[in-house]
Amino acid sequence: MTTVQKIKEIEDEMVSATDLGSDAVLSIAGQEYVLVRSTSRQLKAKLAKLRRELLGPTGGGGGWGPRIRCRKNRYSYRGFVGFPSVGKSTLMSKLTGTHSETSEIDFTTLTTVPGTLKVHGAPIQILDLPGIIEGANDGRGRGRQVIAVARTCNLIFIVLDVLKPLGDKKLIETELEGFGIRLNKKPPAILVRKKDKGGIAITNTVPLTNIDQDEIKAVLSEYKINNADIAIRQPNATADDLVDVIEGNRVYIPALYVLNKIDAISIEELDLLYKIPMSVPISSREWMNIDELIEKMWETLNLVRVYTKPRGLAPDYSSPVVLRRGKCTVEDFCSSIHKEIAKQMKYAIVWARVQSMREGRKSG
Numbered sequence: 001m002t003t004v005q006k007i008k009e010i011e012d013e014m015v016s017a018t019d020l021g022s023d024a025v026l027s028i029a030g031q032e033y034v035l036v037r038s039t040s041r042q043l044k045a046k047l048a049k050l051r052r053e054l055l056g057p058t059g060g061g062g063g064w065g066p067r068i069r070c071r072k073n074r075y076s077y078r079g080f081v082g083f084p085s086v087g088k089s090t091l092m093s094k095l096t097g098t099h100s101e102t103s104e105i106d107f108t109t110l111t112t113v114p115g116t117l118k119v120h121g122a123p124i125q126i127l128d129l130p131g132i133i134e135g136a137n138d139g140r141g142r143g144r145q146v147i148a149v150a151r152t153c154n155l156i157f158i159v160l161d162v163l164k165p166l167g168d169k170k171l172i173e174t175e176l177e178g179f180g181i182r183l184n185k186k187p188p189a190i191l192v193r194k195k196d197k198g199g200i201a202i203t204n205t206v207p208l209t210n211i212d213q214d215e216i217k218a219v220l221s222e223y224k225i226n227n228a229d230i231a232i233r234q235p236n237a238t239a240d241d242l243v244d245v246i247e248g249n250r251v252y253i254p255a256l257y258v259l260n261k262i263d264a265i266s267i268e269e270l271d272l273l274y275k276i277p278m279s280v281p282i283s284s285r286e287w288m289n290i291d292e293l294i295e296k297m298w299e300t301l302n303l304v305r306v307y308t309k310p311r312g313l314a315p316d317y318s319s320p321v322v323l324r325r326g327k328c329t330v331e332d333f334c335s336s337i338h339k340e341i342a343k344q345m346k347y348a349i350v351w352a353r354v355q356s357m358r359e360g361r362k363s364g
């Protein structure tokens with residue numbers, strides 16, 4: 001029996017215990033739980049604890065149900081990351097029409113649940129993810145796996161509950177950063193080229209304001225790099241930026257802060273929320289301000305839609321090929337369909353409604 005099935009069994013038992021109107025004893029994984037009609041709150045907490053145990057790397061004894069899996073294929077994903085019960089699944093279910101279990105109990109979602117939302121004709125893949133807890137990137141709960149999936153996304157929605165302290169924003173950021181994810185940041189314009197000899201040579205095309213030559217050398221010596229050319233073109237580069245470049249396994253992902261449950265706050269409080277950069281206040285349950293969320297998502301994704309046109313016929317506007325701006329040459333278009341197509345193609349005629357669409361001819 002998988003863990004998910006086990007939890008379902010507990011929930012069913014909870015219902016029947018309530019029906020019985022008396023105490024019932026339930027044994028799960030060798031532990032006995034006394035189900036009392038009047039203690040449903042306690043039971044829920046127990047269930048949440050059990051779920052968290054099962055989420056943990058040691059708990060569950062490998063009885064985990066469907067594994068968190070997310071392969072990066074021709075689809076790219078956008079994922080919901082947040083603490084438990086902030087409303088990720090409510091939002092995902094309503095946005096995409098794909099059912100993902102919701103409830104007031106923490107750790108309701110136990111696996112990755114994918115759904116698709118069409119925005120301006122382009123299918124956008126969205127992943128509902130299990131809630132994470134503080135310390136996730138150190139291995140607490142199932143957070144590591146969740147964050148590993150988030151690393152493969154090309155947009156992260158950080159979902160926050162406006163009824164909980166906004167310090168949660170910082171906590172989530174720290175968890176993601178601890179896993180090498182850099183949010184709303186470009187890769188630092190710093191070049192580190194290791195050599196066999198010659199010592200450390202530092203050149204900078206911008207003034208060094210946050211780090212000096214000695215500090216750069218100190219960081220390099222931490223990594224036992226004694227011979228290297230360092231070129232700094234990043235204004236206000238920091239030691240952290242340098243470390244990121246040396247470590248090399250960082251991912252730079254845009255993030256949108258989804259501030260959920262605004263139905264439960266006042267207009268004055270809402271005004272304050274609007275000051276948070278890259279944020280959208282919404283209510284997923286009451287379906288408030290969802291249009292703004294979708295538009296911000298579209299802008300942040302920076303996508304280009306390419307419609308194909310059979311000779312002599314009108315373009316097929318029903319299913320565009322979706323490419324990323326800056327990566328939308330004819331060759332990119334071909335590769336997104338099949339890697340062989342570009343080799344055989346002699347030319348393409350391209351009409352563009354956006355300026356950045358590059359000239360579409362490819363000589364044969």
Ligand SMILES: Nc1nc2c(ncn2[C@@H]2O[C@H](COP(=O)(O)OP(=O)(O)OP(=O)(O)O)[C@@H](O)[C@H]2O)c(=O)[nH]1
Binds near residue numbers: 086
């Ligand atoms: N007031 C209010 N409650 C909401 C809103 N969205 C979700 N909720 C409630 O918040 C609770 C948690 O919702 P879920 O969608 O299960 O939250 P989740 O983030 O997926 O939770 P986990 O999967 O456990 O991490 C449920 O009781 C929802 O009804 C909202 O916009 N306003």
Ligand SMILES: [K+]
Binds near residue numbers: 104106
């Ligand atoms: K929940």
Ligand SMILES: [Mg+2]
Binds near residue numbers: 089108
């Ligand atoms: Mg959920």
